[in-house]
Amino acid sequence: MARFDESTGYLHITDLGRVASQFYIKYDTVEVFNQFLREAMTEADILSVVSQSSEFCQMKVRDEELTELDELHKMCEVPAAGGVENLHGKVNILLQSYISRVKVDSFSLVSDINYISDNSVRITRALFEVVLHKGWPLMAGRLLTMAKMLEHQLWHFESPLRQFSRLTQEILDKLDNSRLTIEKIRDMDAKEIGRMLRHEKMGKDIKAAAWQFPLLELEATVQPITRTVLRVKLSIIPDFK
Known part of the structure; x- marks a missing residue:
């Protein structure tokens, strides 16, 4: 996240460090990003990376929650890596339950799911910025979709x-x-x-x-000015009540 120049004593921030600072991401979580982030990942892979973030390390897997976690696991849309007995598996299951708006009964799980929902959007948005700087358009699109699913509690295939x-x-x-x-x-x-x-x-x-539902109409006109300069005029018209 930073480069230290021994000869001058100067410390220089990198793009990764700037993103981590902006989104309050712990350095342990950045280490997870560096280890698992790849140019092509599925939704299950993205959820797995988010659930392994150090922001969730103070949570615990309690014996009395295992039965309900098993039931929630069966309702997951994608396989939850780690399973119910591992912390990152529990976080993954609760993340998917949150998106699906599944009713959770256990008081401790309700508390955990609120904590997870508060932090997961921030972490996913940070991942989105990281892959933007890396120049990975496919992953940027998938992470932006994941962030919106978490924000709206809505899977992308649902109405x-x-x-x-x-x-x-x-x-x-x-x-x-x-x-x-x-x-x-x-x-x-x-x-x-x-x-x-x-x-x-x-x-x-x-x-x-x-x-x-907010939809927009876009109208663009492009006019060449010189051999290397274009004038682009964009009209954005709201098409909703």
Whole structure:
């Protein structure tokens, strides 16, 4: 994170050190980043790296939590490396439970999941900045998606309309199964949406929610000025209520 010049006595910060400072990342966690971060990683790999961060090292795996952790593990979307008996496995399971909005019963697990949720977004955002500096576009996209999933408690394959509390779980499940995008819902008639989901009364509410979802229209014009200079004019128009 820093370079020390013995001849002059000067200390120079690196990009990695700057990111760690900005996001309050411990040096032990940076060591984990250096050890496990690669140019191509799956969601399971990313969750594994985040769960091994030293920010969670003061947590414990308690015997009375193992049964519930086993049940939560079965509901995980991706395999949780480490399993229920290891600390990083427990953190991984609770991270996925948090994204999935699974109800946790044990008081100690509720406390742990709140602590994990407070720190995981910051760590994931730091990882995003690290790979940006490394010039890894594929990983940058995946880490940004992971950060947004943690912020919104929403898997990327689920309907973004899950953020609207007025829509029932039954309707949200039907939206996921039908794979209706925000754009498709906007183009459809309220009655058509209701018939498709077999709940005609909700068609109007779903369409209204789709129009409240923030989308933007982008219009760009490019004009050459010289052989090496372009003028780019970008218009950003809000397309939502």
